[in-house]
Amino acid sequence: MNAPDKFTSLLTLTREPFPASHKCVIPGSRPDLFVPVRDVQLTNGETVSLYDTSGPYTDPKVEIDVRRGLPDVRGAWIAERGDTESYEGRVHHALDDGAKNEDRDAQRLAELRAGASALQRTPRRAKSGGNVTQMHYARRGIVTPEMEYVALRENGKREWMAEYLANEERAKRVAGNPMGASIPRIITPEFVRDEVARGRAIIPANINHPEVEPMAIGRNFKVKINANIGNSAVTSSIEEEVEKLVWAIRWGADNVMDLSTGKNIHTTRDWIVRNSPVPIGTVPIYQALEKVGGVAEDLTWEIYRDTLIEQAEQGVDYFTIHAGLRLPFIHLTANRMTGIVSRGGSIMAKWCIAHHKESFLYTHFEDICDIMKAYDVSFSLGDGLRPGSGADANDEAQFAELRTLGELTQIAWKHDVQTMIEGPGHVPMHMIQSNMDEQLRHCHEAPFYTLGPLTIDIAPGYDHIASAIGAAMIGWAGTAMLCYVTPKEHLGLPDRDDVKQGIIAYKIAAHAADVAKGHPGARSRDDALSKARFEFRWQDQFNLGLDPDTAREFHDETLPKDSSKVAHFCSMCGPKFCSMKITQEVREYAAKKGVAEDQAMSEGMEEKSKEFMAGGGEMYIPIKAVS
């Protein structure tokens, strides 16, 4: 039964808590509802409390067994609603994992599954004809525990922000420009319900993913980021993928998409979903294509539908579905610089042209809605015609599809299915705002979920930066979730470090957007870090950053000694030159002398200046006289 598992040794999950941090909870209205946060203990006795995406992995008190999966956060909430039933579920085929039954791969597959047999959950679905989406509850006025969870999570602990709010001049000066968002000072569960009801936010939470710690995607909440993981035909393994998930959420991925395309994708997904505290998204057409041996023309609605059910039963929280890529739009890409660059989009385009038929994703859209609402899978309506270069940005192909996504959104909403809209891609800075404008106009404020966008095309190896610029701007403009881009974009599969680099770049973009929008509390973390910086509390400066390890390591490179971590200078300027040190001296001096004198002098000089100007003097101020 408990035979040695040959994969255990490979699964060295990253579990170390962040420095000076421990997991705390914000209690909700019921004993089984509490929202984890990360509290950072500062050296001056203060505590800063941060939004935490890392799940139980950073809590040393929690025992983790990836072969059993995470504890069940939402099970009781789902059960007590009484509108779902468990059922036997779809029969698994070897083909789900890309293997034919007679394959030698089938043996390997059986081993993989046996190694995690406890992960197999009995699936649930809505009772016949029912609708179990958060949107459906919201529209009936029901505040679910998931909504309350989101409200508590978005607020965090506000106590430590008092100092920032107390400085009225500053708070007013840096207040933010919400660009049309309406973010309340305190997020209430009722506010969350209302946002979900009107479709302006989604809470991706499949009833078969009870392990998820609920979160919201919407322009009136914190800007979120998504990280992509996945194996591929060329490289990587299942073991790597689970650790990639843990690694991604450690650094702040709010959502993770599993974009696996090779062998064992069903089993990989089991491992990921069962071990994920964040919503998991997929692009089901990838697996469907595997099932037909990679021949796009052989895809059928039946195979696709079967794949949706397979993945819905596993607990995938949102599906990217390229239903807006219609046959009549395909010719619009003929003169493009880079044609169709979405994988899903190009598969569907090929299918449409091969059969000369409208896309089955479009024609079966309401059938898809029926599946989505039975499990509460959210739509992420894919932009199969997104531009693959700045040259193709905002062209008719892209916008024709976007308008169609708006039409589909209204169909999805008719079914109370939660929906977000995917966006580009590659867009020069001056064309970013119009993407947001078009999306808002046509998609009725359904959350926008953009890939980048990359602002230029000449930075292969650095596209996380080229795109973080666009991501920050579109996040400020109203995009609710930013899909990360790693340094390997366009070049190869990201490894562990690339995933981290991509996530940090996108945490920067998302936070820059929150600060610019004036999300309450967003800039309190900046203030706490700036204060630590000014007071030479080096450890606090590191620990409040997005990546304490790297900050500490960089500081160690030139000043490795512990004593430097309290030194009132750094290697950039050396001991004599530290401007912050000098400033503190200046401040003490100014306090002693008083400022009244300086002000008087200022006024006196301005007076003099006016006299000289009035007199037509070339020198507006008596500069020689003063020296």
Add this chain to the structure above:
Amino acid sequence: MNAPDKFTSLLTLTREPFPASHKCVIPGSRPDLFVPVRDVQLTNGETVSLYDTSGPYTDPKVEIDVRRGLPDVRGAWIAERGDTESYEGRVHHALDDGAKNEDRDAQRLAELRAGASALQRTPRRAKSGGNVTQMHYARRGIVTPEMEYVALRENGKREWMAEYLANEERAKRVAGNPMGASIPRIITPEFVRDEVARGRAIIPANINHPEVEPMAIGRNFKVKINANIGNSAVTSSIEEEVEKLVWAIRWGADNVMDLSTGKNIHTTRDWIVRNSPVPIGTVPIYQALEKVGGVAEDLTWEIYRDTLIEQAEQGVDYFTIHAGLRLPFIHLTANRMTGIVSRGGSIMAKWCIAHHKESFLYTHFEDICDIMKAYDVSFSLGDGLRPGSGADANDEAQFAELRTLGELTQIAWKHDVQTMIEGPGHVPMHMIQSNMDEQLRHCHEAPFYTLGPLTIDIAPGYDHIASAIGAAMIGWAGTAMLCYVTPKEHLGLPDRDDVKQGIIAYKIAAHAADVAKGHPGARSRDDALSKARFEFRWQDQFNLGLDPDTAREFHDETLPKDSSKVAHFCSMCGPKFCSMKITQEVREYAAKKGVAEDQAMSEGMEEKSKEFMAGGGEMYIPIKAVS
């Protein structure tokens, strides 16, 4: 005479040309005027010609001897103007290099100087009472060779952009939003003269830096970037600094500032200026402070003045001078989160308060102008009160100083001294535009030269990214030069790789700004790369990027074989899934079938859709009927 130089072995300059690239020149109107460009040979026979900051170092035909310095590009131009004279110059003191004469350091110093004795140039200055600034010539209607050089350089070779310009729909769609800039389609020498005359651009070109390849800083030219190098009391050596220069301009630094603060700074500067094809800037107060043993209160106008002359004779092209930090503004920083963070600013603040006197930089501003115009050193009016955190952005301290910089600009212009204005620092995205607006309003379109700005404060270790976002935005808004930030910002001295990371991040920001502004030709490079990407010309994709080495290396990680460099897929998607490959198939198919049919179908469906809508049908389109 040619005794083995003990530093030679350490000076392994990076001289390798970029892959598939060779140095070409654009000839001007006289035989000694030709502008270097880098031509990249593509595998499809095309050539792409790029702006090149790397000087002779990337030209294998040029013999480089750092002990002799670079060839003299401008010497004849300066001489034939007949308005300068050579003179003996200031006598060097050991103190210029931070050593007292009796020091054991003095011995070391003598060795250093002897090792590069050929670098000592006899200084030139304007003939008595003369003015030799580019602005002075420009205002008298004279087009200097420097101006013609700049015009040719900004245009580059336009032939290869024909394809981009030929596609009218595309050219119109992606045209750019200049945000108030007026960039002509072709830059003429006369246009450059006019821009310099009205102060909207500067050509930093000290008459004692004839090695410089002239370039312009102004909002109607390409956005430029500056990299900082320099030793410090804690780390680094002269040998490293010269290679840092070569390394910085290799990756695209248009200007370099030498911010050395430790020992040997005079000699370090000799080495850097004599070996630099790009303008060199300094902050003279740093050296002046060394001369008074690091005690700010002991600074005097005489010591400062002497330092200006010392550096002007060496050939420094622009001086950062914090003359706008006035005594009456200092108290405005008292309630700041992070006080004064500019080194120069805090030194002057300390001096002002210690003496309770107005800053000698301010009171002696016209005396400084007299020095500047005798050598054509440009002002970079420093922002000593720039914010050190988002919390302090755009406060009265910052803007009071900015207004003063505007006043000083007009005094400088009265003397025909070229002037640019330094800007922040730390500014959240929503406050960036008003920085630019205030600068334009008060500083009369004098070029803006900003440090970042950083959009958030929580990214130590990644501040090159946090600030590249702000840099791209403010560059688009009209900033002429972006001072880079490295990943080590706030943490330590940047090493070689940090310098490169900072530069690439800022090349991305500057290029994103050029593309957004619609600089003619900026996006042709993007188009060439995108086309290569779409056609699977991997080598061309790498070679057209900002960092071919890294792009190639990343690709090699998963697909190291040469055959992969022509493969029609990459490791991201594997052979079956490449969307670009599928798109090409789709395109061929579409060409065969013709698009007329698709269009007809499209129109037919729209008709149907309208019928259904008119009939009040819930489904706006007969989705079941089509499948």
